[in-house]
Amino acid sequence: MPVFSQKNAENQLNAEADKVRREDLESLLARQRTIEDKVKGSGKLNRFREDVKLMFAMIRDYWNGSYRDVPWKTIAAIAGTLLYVLNPLDVIPDLLIGIGFLDDAGVVALCLKLVESDLYRYAAWKEQQEDQISART
Known part of the structure; x- marks a missing residue:
């Protein structure tokens, strides 16, 4: 039996997003650096480093009102996922060497799967915004 299954990840993601x-x-957003450092410092989570940065960018643009073409459910799922990663005493405590980040990685992977199309649309919008700024300078 796996230590942390996709069903466990789905249950955790839903529970966190609902809160x-x-x-x-x-x-x-104030804890962004702490979460990014945790992701970068974990072998299991490090592969999601760029995805986590994109998630934070989407939340920041949603928060400041510059990007609202996304359902609240997506924002809540991303925020719930990032808050879950921040919590060291989640389903599998991060202090357990070797397996402590398995649940975090599972929740992040599931979240990415669920919000993939919204993240792609956001990334395209963000790139277009940056191109417009570059064209003006």
Whole structure:
């Protein structure tokens, strides 16, 4: 029996996303560096480093109102996932060497699968915004 299954990841993701409120986004954004450092420092999570940066960019643009072409469910799922990663005492405590980040990686992977199309649309929008800024300078 696997230590942490996709069903466990789905249950955790849903539980975390259901708890997220709009006012939680600001405090999550304030913890961005802490979460990114945790992802970078973990072998299991490191492969998601660029995805996590994109998730934070989407949340930041949603929070400041510059990007709203995304359902709240996607924002809540991403925020719930990032808050789950931040928690060291989740389903499998991060202190357990070798397996402590398995649940975090499972939740991140599932979240990416669920919000993939919204993240792609956001990434395309973000690139277009950056191209417009570059064209003006």
